[in-house]
Amino acid sequence: MQETLEKILQTYHESEGNVISLLQEIEESFGYLPEDAINWFSEQLDIPPSRFYGIATFYAQFHLKPRGENIITACCGTACHVKGAEKLINSLMRELQIPSGEDTSEDRKFTVEKVNCVGACSIAPVVIINKEVHGKMTADRLMKEIRKIK
Amino acid sequence: MAMQEGSIVVKVCMGTGGIAAGGAAVVSAFREEFESAGVRASVEKNCSVHNVGCRGFCARDVLVDVIVGGEKTTYEYIKSDMVPRIVEEHILQGRPIEEWVVKEDYHTFHEKQVKVVLSDCGEVDPEDIESYVGRGGYSALEKVLATMTPEETIGLIKDSGLRGRGGAGFPAGLKWEFARKAAGEPKYLICNADEGDPGAFMDRSIIEGNPHSVIEGMVIGAYAIGARKGYVYIRAEYPLAVERLQIALDQARRRRVLGDDIGGRGFDFDIRIKLGAGAFVCGEETALIASIEGNRGMPRAKPPFPAQKGLWGKPTVINNVETLANVPYIVRNGAGWFAQFGTEKSKGTKVFALTGKVKNSGLIEVPLGISLREIIYDIGGGIEGGRRLKAVQTGGPSGGCITNEMIDIAVDYESLAKAGSIVGSGGMVVMDETDCMVNIAKYFLEFTQAESCGKCVPCRIGTKRLLEILQRITDGRGRPGDVELLEKLSNDVRSASLCGLGQTAPNPVLSTLRYFRNEYEAHIHEKRCPAGVCKNLLTYSILEEFCKGCTMCARVCPAGAIVGEKKKPHKIIEEICVKCGACFEICKFKAVKKG
Amino acid sequence: MVSITIDGRRVKVREGATILQASRENDIYIPTLCDDPRLEPYGGCRLCLVQIKGMARPVTACTTPVSEGMIVETTNDEIEDLRRTIVELLLSDHPNDCMVCEKAGDCTLQELAYFYNIRKNRFYGERRQYAERDGNPFIERDMEKCILCGKCVRVCSEVQGVSAIEIAYRGFSAKVCPPFEKDLDCEFCGQCVSVCPTGALMGKLSMGKGRQKDIEKVESVCPYCGCGCNITLHVARNEVIRVSSRPDSLNEGWLCVKGRFGFKFNSSPDRLKHPLIKRNGRFEEASWDEALDYVAQRLGEIKDRYGADAIAGLSSARCTNEENYLFQKFMRAAVGTNNVDHCARY
């Protein structure tokens, strides 16, 4: 961990970073924002940890808890909404047995997150499975894709 | 991408839509075929495969242009396994494959469009600056630097009548002039590529399809206002656009159209990318500035305006992607040329993301002032499944709806505003009779409420209460007086909120109330959802006379709410039914009734 | 100076002043919740909305600078209507606990509810609920009563330079909290408590010690250090239950943890009230004359026997400058040594 942190700190200095870009790097490296990492940077940079926390909880991109191995992003933008995104999400949650109010399955294999439009509305509804965009999604096809990686 | 005489060129759609449909596999299939089939040797011509950006019709992806001897054939729905046949029959034997060629509607989709900003999208290779330069790219910058003063540049943009495409429609030239005249150094130019409107993807497509037009526009803008440093604030949800922009910036620096001493004319300007981190409110200017400064994206009161005190307290211009991408074309072709499109007060063209229940959904560019009917029926091909148009939501969560009765309205800033909506950033969602307008209003409120930054009371608590009222109406718990309360609170939130988010969040409610008040009332007084959308107000039942007892419904019902013997009429037990509608969808005999 | 018109009155105000400042200087009342003249303007509560002639929408007085010829209306039916909606919205997400709330009687929100005569609230719905209590020793943080005016956050960063708290999350879920929502761990200067307009932040030591009507306010000076901060003792039943400080004092109302929360000694039974002299291994009460004579006698003896430099003096930062001057004079002139120091001279 220490090594990764040092590297991030270096990029921060080299690229005129700010707290947001720093958090983006941490999130990118660890998949979430470990508390220790934040406290370490706070000390190194003499920036109060409250600022990190305020920013980390403001932006949807950041997560304070570890997430699933597979990230499934369901678009809930307008176009996808009118094309039935909600149904897709419901069937996803059921299939992966993710309790309501949570976004990650208990075995931490899957995280389902919602996003507001990924800009591919003309192939709505859109689901992104591990960074790969799938358009014109149907519940059946989605289940097939999920079972492939399950 | 200099095209050689008689060469064979294949252009494959590699926007987000094209890639999602398997564009990358198609590209490599072509490459492989060209290698292995020795195409070059047998036709004795240079063959090349190019990635091009989105041409706006992603629903048909992967779209592939095959250009043989200047003759262009476009194929739709291409998968990689179809490539060998194209190479064999079309390229080697000269016989295009008719059944795969795009149909009539591909052409009607494009016919009524007027492409300015999108004119090079789908033509140039976004990852190759030479391809843009080959079509006149960066000649506008050269012209500005060589022959025009900053003031003349501002004058030109003012004359063209270009208005901001990010939402508010503020004249771009005027904004530049304010910043030029504002005291304070250094000055900044920010390109707003946050594109938060859920259901809009104009800016993504422009950056993915032709990033250099945005860069060129920015350099010209920077020259005009006297900025030395610029930022593109772009959503992290657009990874492809970010990557292409980064490539384009590197290429532009190498070609010296960006960086120090641009074009050898002593003007310095450089651009950095700042990634958004997932907050719609950061599209608002002051929140965007806070975010670039590395803070929570909370707006602040204006004045002072960013043109006076913006990034780091210095004069700052923030322009939308499309606004900036228009600039090179205006400079190249003249203010008069641009002003010929559009109306008296709304000049030029506007890109819209046409989505929803329309047959041809996609990205379109039309002259402002075109009628909504032309957009929906001529370009969009009408409503999906032959249903009736109910309304079109323009301007996304900040906008409002235009009803079927107003379909001939001219799409420009003034006319839409008069109808209680806005042009906004260009989202255009088509709804048919199966869409419930109360539900649509609730959807937008859900969005804005979740995106409220929480700084000010009317937005933080007001949008929450609005949403709760809509929730209870759609749940069948609406009470007499709720419509009036909704209207009153909407108006108060609009007047009292700090930033544009709260000030416009109630618009979808107000505009649906204006045109579809009866739907609200049906929900409240008759506990009925006329469109048959709101779950709690629906009941599913089986019409005995149609039911053949096929048992399909009983098998798909997740709640086990359907009983009945094989070959005998089935029955739904209302108390158990969770109203998922699975039975309704599966029944082949239309025996399940929703209502 | 620029001249503007507020509610029909022509007034001259300093350039760069906000409408709110201009109004206050001219005794025109505008309700506020998030403004504090000592902090950067925020514009969050929206209560100070006023109408400017020629502007389409109302603007906040606390953030809008005056400009020549501006015509401002601070109250009219429309504006009062908006303010009322804002107060009702706030109350719809509030415990409305006034009956048992420590702040009752001194609470801006309560006062607004009173002036707008809000008996029945048009709005209702989900309320923020936080089960966990902050276990820090000094400050009771009841975030359900927080109206997110942001004053505590601003004072902690702008004035105290600590930034122990920040607004986290966003929208309806926004919440003022220490990092990772742990217990507050800071300087406990209580500046945040002093600016909070509601009962969201209260000193733990004062909880349950008396209502506003029982309190007698006594002006005093903080006994802890030579800064001499002005303090106001809140006395109930002859006991100091809280210390505050007036914003118009020389310390602008700011105190440190000792001044604000270190008042318990005042009623401690262990407190020294007479000089003590150690006799036969035990401290015994003595009169001042006795004690002073004893000290003078011992100092004289030591000086005679070992010389003046065998004596050193250390004075306290709790003495005034004058007292400290006299003390060093005494050491040098009367005792005859330069061995004199002061606890704050590090």
Ligand SMILES: Cc1cc2nc3c(=O)[nH]c(=O)nc-3n(C[C@H](O)[C@H](O)[C@H](O)COP(=O)(O)O)c2cc1C
């Ligand atoms: C809540 C909110 C979100 C916005 N989102 C965007 C956006 O995503 N992209 C954009 O260009 N403008 C957005 N705007 C408008 C910008 O604040 C700003 O007006 C615009 O970028 C100015 O550029 P223009 O004059 O070229 O249109 C948003 C405004 C608000 C209030």
Ligand code: SF4
């Ligand atoms: S209107 Fe909403 S988004 Fe804008 S400042 Fe207020 S709370 Fe934040």
Ligand code: SF4
């Ligand atoms: S609507 Fe769903 S739950 Fe109800 S009967 Fe049909 S399948 Fe079952």
Ligand code: SF4
């Ligand atoms: S904070 Fe004020 S309004 Fe709230 S319960 Fe306490 S006294 Fe009442």
Ligand code: SF4
């Ligand atoms: S007590 Fe002082 S240091 Fe602690 S949070 Fe309050 S203002 Fe900040």
Ligand code: SF4
């Ligand atoms: S705790 Fe008090 S001062 Fe801080 S934001 Fe909440 S209401 Fe304002």
Ligand code: FES
């Ligand atoms: S709404 Fe889903 S991609 Fe735009």
Ligand code: FES
């Ligand atoms: S990517 Fe092919 S048309 Fe959009």
Ligand code: FES
């Ligand atoms: S006092 Fe002006 S907005 Fe709160």
